[in-house]
Amino acid sequence: MQYTLEEGQAYICFISWMLLRLERTKDSTIESISGSKYPYLSICPFINMDLKSTAQSAMLSRPKILMLHGHAQSGHMLQCKTEYLKPRVTDTILNALHQDPSSDPADMVEFYYPSGRWPAKRDQLPGESNHLWAWGQADNPDDYACGLEQSVNDTFRYLERNGPFLGIIGFSMGAAMGAIIASLLEKRHSIGDFKFDTDHPPLKFVVAVCGFTFGDPIYNDLYSPKIETPIFLAIASIDTMIAESASLRLRDSSTNTAVYIFQGAHYVPRDELLLEALVHFIEDVFSIKEDHEGDWEDYEDY
Numbered sequence: 267m268q269y270t271l272e273e274g275q276a277y278i279c280f281i282s283w284m285l286l287r288l289e290r291t292k293d294s295t296i297e298s299i300s301g302s303k304y305p306y307l308s309i310c311p312f313i314n315m316d317l318k319s320t321a322q323s324a325m326l327s328r329p330k331i332l333m334l335h336g337h338a339q340s341g342h343m344l345q346c347k348t349e350y351l352k353p354r355v356t357d358t359i360l361n362a363l364h365q366d367p368s369s370d371p372a373d374m375v376e377f378y379y380p381s382g383r384w385p386a387k388r389d390q391l392p393g394e395s396n397h398l399w400a401w402g403q404a405d406n407p408d409d410y411a412c413g414l415e416q417s418v419n420d421t422f423r424y425l426e427r428n429g430p431f432l433g434i435i436g437f438s439m440g441a442a443m444g445a446i447i448a449s450l451l452e453k454r455h456s457i458g459d460f461k462f463d464t465d466h467p468p469l470k471f472v473v474a475v476c477g478f479t480f481g482d483p484i485y486n487d488l489y490s491p492k493i494e495t496p497i498f499l500a501i502a503s504i505d506t507m508i509a510e511s512a513s514l515r516l517r518d519s520s521t522n523t524a525v526y527i528f529q530g531a532h533y534v535p536r537d538e539l540l541l542e543a544l545v546h547f548i549e550d551v552f553s554i555k556e557d558h559e560g561d562w563e564d565y566e567d568y
Contacts, residue, residue: 329360330376333434336436338398351540354545384400401440402417406512407480409481422462432470434471437475438475442477445479473547475500476502476507479519494521495520502530
């Protein structure tokens with residue numbers, strides 16, 4: 267297997283990180299905004315988001331988050347997997363928007379969990395349902411994903427009906443979808459069969475757990491110019507479903523990416539470290555955290 271120079275360096279960094287974990291018995295790490303203790307970790311600067319934009323006032327007055335599930339899952343399944351993070355995300359967003367989290371925050375930030383339009387089983391019969399859905403059909407991230415364009419177009423209509431949305435939190439293919447939607451909302455025009463037809467403003471952020479970009483050349487224009495929407499990319503250290511190179515492509519397709527590496531496989535991690543990292547990310551997106559005390563600390567599970 268051949269690597270580019272950049273991928274080779276990333277691989278060496280990953281091995282170095284694993285050795286450091288064994289030495290320090292750490293369970294997770296996060297890239298530092300600046301002055302990193304670990305030179306093999308770096309991050310692009312975040313955009314300074316303008317919260318006073320009139321066009322986005324509705325987005326900020328009633329915050330909504332779109333939650334996109336992974337392949338062969340459903341909105342309900344993702345809701346069960348991510349219920350634990352909603353209180354912290356809600357409090358952080360409300361603080362960022364200078365709203366009172368004590369005023370029944372569950373009703374002040376809304377989370378939407380749509381399901382994909384395609385059956386996950388390619389041979390599923392008409393009328394048959396096993397409640398497992400897909401955004402597109404592909405054997406791996408490097409392939410063309412049949413049906414992906416229609417899913418993105420459907421999601422734009424969903425944004426129009428239920429939005430505006432502040433950001434997207436996605437898992438696996440849902441994370442890849444989130445990056446595509448963020449890109450199109452920035453570029454404001456159709457790309458190939460991805461039809462841009464919405465007045466929805468650009469997103470404030472995307473959270474991509476086990477996220478990736480699609481590698482087929484037909485998707486290249488989705489990632490060029492690079493995505494400017496801030497992206498929080500959580501990468502599993504032993505992900506057997508999504509190749510590390512596919513996740514690194516997402517990092518490299520964005521100008522504003524925070525990378526969090528967790529020890530585990532292809533799933534949504536349930537740990538305090540992820541929540542702490544996500545809180546820092548959201549604070550940075552809204553430019554409300556003026557001082558990181560030099561570095562973000564290495565976190566430990568207790």
